[in-house]
Every structure is written in structure tokens, then in C-alpha cells.
Amino acid sequence: MRDIIVTELTQGLQGIARAFAHYLPGLIVMLIVVLVGWVIAYLLKVIVRYVLRLTKFSKLSENAGATELLKQAALPSSTELVSRFVFWVAWVGFILIGADALGIVGLQEYTSRFFLFLPRLFVAIVILFFGLLAASFFSRAVLLAAVNANLRPSKLLSYSVRFIISLFTLAMAFEVLGVAEGTLLIAFGAAFGALMLALAIAFGLGGQDMAREFLERRFARNRRDEKEDELFPL
């Protein structure tokens, strides 16, 4: 009885040792790849950070309003965030390459999927960034035009423009990522429609007087308008 147990245990241990011996070279290769990957990813992070600082990326992200958003969410600066993102993407990529060396069935498929997903992720991030930049630019342009035209709901107009462009950007980014395309399309359509309906109702009911005043000023060209605009700057 005792001999049988010892034999079984020995065989089991031998099996484990054989399996370990089978996987050991792969494991060593994986560890080396992960380690080298970490070094390369770290170098990439340093290079990206340097290039972003050189190209004054933080100023661009400040203009896009991304810096403000990051501050509110207690996240690091945009330069730091992008360089960290590059580090993690590169390192995770190396970890997956290393894991391939273990020869685990099915893992190779996930690895190739990850690498196929990367360009889409990059495009989505670029869309998101430039979308935010456009939202910030146009909302500021609307705000300035409205203030100079003495339109009272200037902030509301500006926020509306920012919201609509951001919504478009987000929808485009998610579409590129292929995340819940159908749901997103419906949600976007519903949100956009609701916004337009709300604006129509708000302006139709709440802004009757304002609309009348605006139209009178714009088209009736009464004398009141003449009196209001007699400042010759030059």
C-alpha cells in the first residue's frame, strides 16, 4: 500500500517535473521578453514624453480643454498620460508576445487580436483628441461671437456646441473601436433628437419675446437700432 502511494507520488512529481521542464525554456523566454519589453516600453515612454514636451503638446491639449477635464478627474497631465499609455500598450504587447512562447493553446489568437486592435485604438484616440480640440475651438468661437453680438444666452450656445461636437466625436470613436455600434447609434440618435426637441420647445415657448425682439431688430430696422450702434471706432 505504502509502496503504491510512493510510486504514484513519484510518478506525479516526475510528471510535474517533466511538464515544468517542458515549459521552463518557454517561461525563461517569456521572462526575458517581458523584461526586455519593459525596458523598451520605458524607453518609448521617455522618448514620447520628450517629443510631446518639445512639440508643446500640453498647450494643444489645454486648447482642446483636455487639461481641464484631466484636472477635474484628478488625473496626471496630458503629456504624462499619453506617455504612460504608450508604455502600457508596448509592455502589454511584449507580455503577450512572451506568453506566446509558452505555447498555450488559444492564447496566440488573443495576441493577434490585440495587435489587430491597436491601429483602431490609435485612430479612436486621434479622433477623440481632435474632436475635443474642435469642440473647444468652435465653442469658444460661438461664445466670442455671441458676446460681441450681445446675445444673452452666450454660454448656453457655447456649451451646446461643445456638447454636440463632443457627442459626435465620442460616437465616431466608439464606432471605430467597434463597441456596441448598434446601441450607440440608437443612443446617439435618441440623445441628439431629444436635444433638438428640447431646444425647439425651449426657444418656441420660452423665447417668444426674445425671438420677436431679435427679428424686429434684424429685419424691421427701426430707429432704436440706429441709436444703439453709433460708436465709430476709427
Next chain:
Amino acid sequence: MPEETLLSDEFVRQLINVGEVDILIGLPTYNNARTIQQVTRAIQAGILKCFPRERAVIINADGGSQDGTPQMVTGASIDDIWSASKVYALRTLHAVSTQYAKVPEPGRALRTILAAADLLRARATVMISPDEATIEPDWLQRLVKPIYNDNFDFVSPIYRRQRFEGVLMRNLLYPMTRAIYGCDLHEPFASEFAISSRFAGDFLNQDIWGDEWARVGPEMCLTISAITGKYRLYQVFLGMKAHGNRTARDLVFALRRTVGSLFFCLDRTFPSWSAVTSLQSVPSANGHCEVKPEAVKVNRKRLREMFVHGVSELQPVFRSILTPGTLGELQNIASLDGDQFRYPPDLWAKTVFEFASSFHKSVINRDHIIQALGPLFRGRALSFLLENRDATEDQVEHSVEALCQEFEHTRPYFLEVWNHRK
């Protein structure tokens, strides 16, 4: 854009028919049918009266008028003026019109006229505003004579205005140009001026024409080039300044054309102006004309409202442009009641200088910086109106002089923010 592509073949053909000239009168137009005949007649009368022996041409650079303005320029008959003045020109007075674009663009118009002047070897080029309803025939003589007789390169006008007109000129353009460039030129943005062939040729060859700000406000660039290029400057009194069209009231448009191009020029001419240490006066031919005071139709309540609204709504924009101290002071002013409202000269000078520095550093889109100045300028305009409500013309001039000195006093601060901020 080289001259060959700037000037159309048809226009060059017409210029060749004209031949060399002594005086070229440039008329940049866009839908000016209301005033153009009066202006053209005044020019023709000026040439008949003052330069009957000179070879002269009127060049009309049109930006796509739909109201027949170019036809009015080329079709204006000189016969009526002959019979009225009993003076006959000894030379043919040509009038040539060209459409340089389908939409008006001041830079392109000026460049077309200067290119024509270069081609025709004009000794003097005079620019006349097509809106100038108060133009008199002898303006031409006053503008051209200093170039013709005394070899000056740039003749700038001095106008008489109603007390509360030209608020931007009096509160920003003149004080700032004087403080920065150390040059006492009263109208840095002139709609009427004359330039010598030497200066016209040099200015035409500058590499500014591709820039948006030079295309919008070339007159300002011309003035700054004349100052920094050490050309011989002269000022002549022309009389009353009139405003012919509604665009003269469009503040943002005016800010773009004048302040935008002034800030643009500051960028390009830093080595020149940073070395300026003293104020140089420009020789002037003074004159006098009576000003019939007109009732001021400025809605002060609206000006104050727009200033207060602007200061509160544009805070995120101002945070990028102004220092926290200046922004804080503006917020304090915005809380002042009606007659207590005052935008002090020192704060105004600091505000303008911080805007110029932000424009230089492009902290946000440059056009947005210029637009953001609109509400603040309205505040300063209101303060100017309130300060000079019961003032005489001389007192208004004293007030402008005090503001100029405040700008000069704040100049070191400008250099500081220009070099170090952000």
C-alpha cells in the same frame, strides 16, 4: 504671388496703354456706389487744379462690387469739372478698373495698386478711401506735394473728428504705436495716405502678403514698415473725418483690421521696437477746421452691459490671456455702478499689452484673442465717454495725451510680459 499672376492680362494691357505716370491714385472699392462719384470727381478736380501738367491715372481695385461701382469710376466724365473750374489738364487723365477678386480683401487691393504703380513707375502713389464723403480736391495736393517737392516717403493724414469718434484710434492705436515705436504719428491706420515710389517698391517686395493679418489690415503694416524702415515721414492736416458706411461701426471687423495687424507687426519688428528709447516727433503741416458738434448717439447703458457681460462670460478665455491681477481688477470694475464706472488708463494699457503678449505667444487662436478684446474695448470706450462728457475738444486731446503717457510709462511692463510670460 508674383506680379505676372497678381495682375490680369487685361489689366496689364490697359496699364500699357496708359504708359508711365507721375501720380497714381488708388481707389480700393467694394459696393461704394453711394459715394464713389463724389470721390472720383474730387480726385479729378484735384488733379486739374493742382497737377494739370502731371501724368496721372486713377486705378480702381474692386473686390467684386454688385452695384456698378467700377463703371462709375471709369465712366466719370471730366467735362463737368472742366467747365466748372475753367482749368484744362494738359495730359489725359486715365481711369482704369480691375476686379482683383470676387470678395473684398484690403491686402490684395493695396498690393494690386502698388504693383500697378511699380509697373507705371509712378513717382507718388496716393490711396483714397471710397467712403470719404468729405474729401476735398486739395487733399491730393497736400498728400502729394511733400513727396514731390521734399522727397518724403510716407505722408500720413491728420484728421479732425467729432469728440467721441475714432475711439479706437484715440484709445489704442495711436497711444500704443507711439509708446512702442517711439513715433508720434497721429493716424497709424490711415485710409488716405501717399507713398513714394521707393517705399512702394520696397513694401511691395516684403514677404508679408501671405499672412492673414497683413491681408486684412495692410495699412497698419505699411505704417509700421515706414516707421521701422527709417523712411522719411510727414503728416498733413486733411480736415474732417467722415464715415460713409455701416461697416465703420462693426467693432470686431475694425479690431481685426487694426489691432490684429498691429499685433502681427509687433511680432515681426521686435528687434526694431525693443531698441527704441525715445519719442521722435514727425514733421507736420498743421491746419484747422471748424467742427460742428453733433449730438452723440451712443447707448451708454448698452456699452456697460456688454462690458459686464463680456467680463463674466469670457472668464475662461481671459484666464488664458490676462494675468490674474489684471483679470481681478477688471472684475472689480465690472461691479461698479453706472456713473461710478471707470476703466483707468493704467489698467487699460496693461490689458492691451497683455493681449499683445498673448497674441505673440499664440496662447489661444489669434483671431479669438482679438475678438475677446471687444467687450473690454467697449468698457474703455464708455469710460472715455464718461470722462469727457462735458469736455471741450482741447480737453479731449489732453486726455488722449495723458493716455499716451500712461502707455509709455507701462512700456517696460510690456517688454517684461512679452519676454517672460508663460
